[in-house]
Amino acid sequence: xxARDFWRRHENLYFAITNKKVIFGVVIFLSIMAxxxxxxxxxxxxxxxxxxxxxxxxxxxxxxxxxxxxxDVFTQVVYGLRSTLLVGFLAGTIASxxxxxxxxxxxxxxxxxxxxxxxxxxxMFMVLPSLALLIILSAYLPYRGIVTQSLIVAxxxxxxxxxxxxxxxxxxKSQEFVNLSRxxxxxxxxxxxxxIAANMFSYVFMVYILQFNGTILSSVGLEFLGLGPxxxxxxxxxxxxxxxxxxxHLGMWWWTIIPGLILTMLIVSLYFINTGLDxxxxxxxxEL
Amino acid sequence: MGRYLSKKVLIYLITFFFAVTLNWAVPRFAPGxxxxxxxxxxxxxxxxxxxxxxxxxxxxxxxQPLLQQYFGFWRSLFRGDLGISIxxxxxxxxxxxxxxxxxxxxxxxxAIVLSWIIGNKLGAFSGVSKKADxxxxxxxxxxxxxPYFWFALLVSYLLGIVLGIFPTSxxxxxxxxxxxxxxxxxxxFMHWFMPFLTLFLVQLGGWAIGMRNMIIYxxxxxxxxxxxxxxxxxxxxxxxxxxxxxxxxxxGLAISLGTVVSGAVLTQMVFSYPGLGYLMxxxxxxxxxxxxxxxxxxxxxMVLLANFTVDIIYMFIDPRVRHxxxxxx
Numbered sequence: 001x002x003a004r005d006f007w008r009r010h011e012n013l014y015f016a017i018t019n020k021k022v023i024f025g026v027v028i029f030l031s032i033m034a035x036x037x038x039x040x041x042x043x044x045x046x047x048x049x050x051x052x053x054x055x056x057x058x059x060x061x062x063x064x065x066x067x068x069x070x071x072d073v074f075t076q077v078v079y080g081l082r083s084t085l086l087v088g089f090l091a092g093t094i095a096s097x098x099x100x101x102x103x104x105x106x107x108x109x110x111x112x113x114x115x116x117x118x119x120x121x122x123x124m125f126m127v128l129p130s131l132a133l134l135i136i137l138s139a140y141l142p143y144r145g146i147v148t149q150s151l152i153v154a155x156x157x158x159x160x161x162x163x164x165x166x167x168x169x170x171x172x173k174s175q176e177f178v179n180l181s182r183x184x185x186x187x188x189x190x191x192x193x194x195x196i197a198a199n200m201f202s203y204v205f206m207v208y209i210l211q212f213n214g215t216i217l218s219s220v221g222l223e224f225l226g227l228g229p230x231x232x233x234x235x236x237x238x239x240x241x242x243x244x245x246x247x248x249h250l251g252m253w254w255w256t257i258i259p260g261l262i263l264t265m266l267i268v269s270l271y272f273i274n275t276g277l278d279x280x281x282x283x284x285x286x287e288l
Numbered sequence: 289m290g291r292y293l294s295k296k297v298l299i300y301l302i303t304f305f306f307a308v309t310l311n312w313a314v315p316r317f318a319p320g321x322x323x324x325x326x327x328x329x330x331x332x333x334x335x336x337x338x339x340x341x342x343x344x345x346x347x348x349x350x351x352q353p354l355l356q357q358y359f360g361f362w363r364s365l366f367r368g369d370l371g372i373s374i375x376x377x378x379x380x381x382x383x384x385x386x387x388x389x390x391x392x393x394x395x396x397x398x399a400i401v402l403s404w405i406i407g408n409k410l411g412a413f414s415g416v417s418k419k420a421d422x423x424x425x426x427x428x429x430x431x432x433x434x435p436y437f438w439f440a441l442l443v444s445y446l447l448g449i450v451l452g453i454f455p456t457s458x459x460x461x462x463x464x465x466x467x468x469x470x471x472x473x474x475x476x477f478m479h480w481f482m483p484f485l486t487l488f489l490v491q492l493g494g495w496a497i498g499m500r501n502m503i504i505y506x507x508x509x510x511x512x513x514x515x516x517x518x519x520x521x522x523x524x525x526x527x528x529x530x531x532x533x534x535x536x537x538x539x540g541l542a543i544s545l546g547t548v549v550s551g552a553v554l555t556q557m558v559f560s561y562p563g564l565g566y567l568m569x570x571x572x573x574x575x576x577x578x579x580x581x582x583x584x585x586x587x588x589x590m591v592l593l594a595n596f597t598v599d600i601i602y603m604f605i606d607p608r609v610r611h612x613x614x615x616x617x
Binding site: 213 | 299300302303306307310311314315426429430432433434435436437438439441442444445448449456542543545546547549550553554557558568569572573580583584587588591592595
């Protein structure tokens, strides 16, 4: 009886953990997270160490093979994954936060000066090709850490979130319960917090997933061009090295294909979670 | 209609203004003193450091107050003077860019247009057929999740190295002389194919997913249900759904242009395809500072023009904009 009550009250949770897409996504996502956490502990090598003979195919001693210089690809991938996930997490959070605040404010004051100004800024950032902007910023910063990189990436990632949140706020604002709060003279901040923000939680969560994906993709792109963090290793850097050493022409698929495949699977898994959650939160999509 | 366009144009002009200002400001205020870095590079060329220094002071107008430097920057921009390349001294930046930009256009335009059309068709198909959906959706998700450069590597490995069909780098073979003969065009096509395919496939996934969701949403709307209850054929309902779904996809096209151009930069790196992106990264490696600025500027102009084109197309296909402009929702 108690269990039934619990599920009745947490209906969304029930649909979330029984949704095939969510399960599939969560399993892959957690395994990759586990890889980035456990990997550096179980590997006997360091990512810069010459771990064995070069040009080794994947084997028992070198799970993902070795690079041309004899570095262990598995070690490089798990360390790189850590850094890439960290940048994605930081940049995704910052970009979501900026997008949310701008979208909220703009939607709430729609048609008035703050809205006009913020939307102008948003549209401007939207048309700027982000990578070109990132390149020009990174190129002139000789020393870049993970935090700097996250800030640069986030600075170009937020605009679509702002637009989406704004239109979501606009549609929520015209709901009747918001009008009711307004008639009963509730303070503006309370309306935002209790009526609008509370109803946008699911939406915000999905926005965050997409931002995480987008920022990981753009930061890996920067790393691939050699404009990532100046120290340490990252997935993009592993791939850049592979390309610089002409790994493909030497037939070393394990050096180029595997690191990218893991990254792609990470992003695929998050998309699956996102789509699955969409079905959970919008019952209309469920039957399909 | 006029208001719609003028508002868009205003945003583009402001963006352009911002980009140029950024282009001017970043090297002047960035840490690491790019200009002295430049000087040290120039010294190895023939001529003394003193002459070079005065040349630089003049080019950058460093002896003038900041505001004057800024206006000077705009003046030379409108004269089409983007400076002289250092890595390809003494070629002017503008002529280098003119040679490179054609490679961007020939891979970007077909890839964007074709992936949009085919992606929408495939997505609509996937939205109505459950069987196809189960197979196609994971593929679409895989495509849209792939980083451009990794997908380029994958394509290059499979088609270029394992199968050995296409050459893996440059725009044409070193032995070829550019010209309008069949041999050169065939060679050019073979080199063009893989960068194009990469951009085409990665974008395809995103369009297909978008259209699939739109179709599913549209077939659940009241008007679709009403039509169904009137006994309209399923194909007709689907066609209406498709037409409604197209509009957000056009908006999406405008939003995605920046990302696609970024993707092209990375793809060109993998295939050593000599477009603007490749040029820009080479310029960064060689600290060729005028060339970086020029590439940045032209990438932005390209995106702005493409956005403008999409806006005009949107105006023609959305009756609401065509008849009156009532602001965005």
